[in-house]
Amino acid sequence: MLVNVVGLGYIGLPTALMMADSGIQVVGTDKDAERVKMLQNSQLVFEEEGISELFFNAAEKGIIFSTDYVAADIYILAVPTPFNKRSKKVVADYLVNAVEAVVKVCGDNSVIVIESTISPGTIDKFVRPIVDCINRQKGYQIELAHAPERIIPGRMIEELRNNNRTIGADSVEVAERIKSIYAGFCHGQIVLTDIKTAEMSKVVENAYRDVNIAYANELVKICKEACIDVYEIIKIANMHPRVNILKPGPGVGGHCISVDPWFLVGDYPGLSNIILAARKINDSMPEYVLDRISVIMEENGITELGRVGIYGLTYKENVDDVRESPTLQLLNCMRKHLAWGIKVYDPYVKNIIVKNQYMDFESFLSEIDLLVVMVGHKHLVNNESMLKDKLVFDTKNVLTELDTYKL
Numbered sequence: 001m002l003v004n005v006v007g008l009g010y011i012g013l014p015t016a017l018m019m020a021d022s023g024i025q026v027v028g029t030d031k032d033a034e035r036v037k038m039l040q041n042s043q044l045v046f047e048e049e050g051i052s053e054l055f056f057n058a059a060e061k062g063i064i065f066s067t068d069y070v071a072a073d074i075y076i077l078a079v080p081t082p083f084n085k086r087s088k089k090v091v092a093d094y095l096v097n098a099v100e101a102v103v104k105v106c107g108d109n110s111v112i113v114i115e116s117t118i119s120p121g122t123i124d125k126f127v128r129p130i131v132d133c134i135n136r137q138k139g140y141q142i143e144l145a146h147a148p149e150r151i152i153p154g155r156m157i158e159e160l161r162n163n164n165r166t167i168g169a170d171s172v173e174v175a176e177r178i179k180s181i182y183a184g185f186c187h188g189q190i191v192l193t194d195i196k197t198a199e200m201s202k203v204v205e206n207a208y209r210d211v212n213i214a215y216a217n218e219l220v221k222i223c224k225e226a227c228i229d230v231y232e233i234i235k236i237a238n239m240h241p242r243v244n245i246l247k248p249g250p251g252v253g254g255h256c257i258s259v260d261p262w263f264l265v266g267d268y269p270g271l272s273n274i275i276l277a278a279r280k281i282n283d284s285m286p287e288y289v290l291d292r293i294s295v296i297m298e299e300n301g302i303t304e305l306g307r308v309g310i311y312g313l314t315y316k317e318n319v320d321d322v323r324e325s326p327t328l329q330l331l332n333c334m335r336k337h338l339a340w341g342i343k344v345y346d347p348y349v350k351n352i353i354v355k356n357q358y359m360d361f362e363s364f365l366s367e368i369d370l371l372v373v374m375v376g377h378k379h380l381v382n383n384e385s386m387l388k389d390k391l392v393f394d395t396k397n398v399l400t401e402l403d404t405y406k407l
């Protein structure tokens with residue numbers, strides 16, 4: 001059996017490697033020729049715990065990387081699915097392009113599995129018409145399935161092995177066929193359902209996370225107004241047997257939680273009220289952090305933004321993914337207010353992607369008086385002692401030895 005994994009990003013690449021490692025013949029395809037060249041030259045395209053070993057094993061088992069789509073039994077599509085900033089609906093263009101490319105090469109009885117996160121009904125609206133057309137033209141029975149991915153950067157390999165999964169298909173036979181591939185490396189439970197239910201379940205999971213984070217973030221603002229320590233409140237509340245309030249933070253980023261809930265808002269306006277409110281609360285946090293920075297600067301007589309440093313550019317700790325990150329949202333907000341000069345450092349981001357970004361932690365620290373922790377990388381926690389002579393605003397509440405400002 002041959003599997004063609006299309007889209008070798010944060011989701012497609014580890015999935016392709018995992019499948020190859022489990023003994024399946026895999027061709028990984030990406031339209032980004034630079035990315036494919038790197039992979040062909042045994043260079044990884046992002047950092048992730050455990051991925052080097054998996055990459056090596058998959059290479060030993062003969063995984064192929066290519067810019068070409070190949071005739072295969074199964075296609076796994078893991079291409080981006082952003083949302084339209086105005087309508088809030090899913091943008092299916094990448095998916096449609098990938099499906100159109102795949103149907104040019106795939107044969108009878110192959111299955112196209114969409115791993116990308118999509119709003120409920122996306123496959124019926126955008127994918128099925130393309131596949132039905134080819135089936136009619138060629139007399140084929142190309143099948144469709146949806147196997148949404150739940151893994152989180154930083155724990156991708158472990159979660160690929162151990163998470164429960166959902167597979168949606170039009171028939172039990174197709175679902176079982178796809179299940180047998182994932183069962184080769186996934187030790188979690190694999191639930192079989194129909195396509196639309198699988199689409200909805202994934203979006204609902206991410207909206208659930210967003211709503212719960214928004215609750216913690218709303219408490220930050222209420223407790224600040226009431227002059228009460230929000231962390232103490234959360235600690236006490238969580239001692240209740242049926243309460244589990246999440247950690248507040250400077251915002252929500254990444255390619256999932258800050259994106260997917262919008263699909264429901266876009267498709268069900270008027271019905272998705274809590275989901276919309278949660279999106280707005282979480283999106284308001286970078287600006288809230290900015291307000292707190294200005295108060296702390298004023299309290300301490302800091303008059304230049306150039307004496308303030310932001311620690312962390314990624315959307316979560318110990319990964320290099322910066323997409324939609326709270327720091328990028330905060331810098332964008334500053335740009336709108338024509339506020340320039342704040343300094344930035346992130347040990348995981350190896351290229352210069354923003355103004356005044358430092359590559360060396362010590363020189364960064366030597367230039368600032370106030371450090372704003374936006375990401376709780378292990379690197380910072382391990383180097384807390386280097387911050388002794390700094391004012392620190394710890395939006396992640398990760399530093400334990402220093403007396404810091406909190407959200």
Ligand SMILES: NC(=O)c1ccc[n+]([C@@H]2O[C@H](COP(=O)([O-])OP(=O)(O)OC[C@H]3O[C@@H](n4cnc5c(N)ncnc54)[C@H](O)[C@@H]3O)[C@@H](O)[C@H]2O)c1
Pocket residue numbers: 006007008009010011012029030031032035078079080081094097098101115116117118149150151152153255256
């Ligand atoms: N990143 C996550 O943590 C995460 C978690 C769960 C689900 N998802 C979902 O998985 C999907 C992929 O996300 P990602 O983070 O891997 O994206 P990504 O941007 O890291 O990777 C996507 C890859 O697809 C390639 N691509 C785009 N169009 C293509 C085409 N027509 N043919 C071949 N390659 C093509 C791009 O070049 C890129 O390398 C999205 O729907 C996302 O919502 C992501």
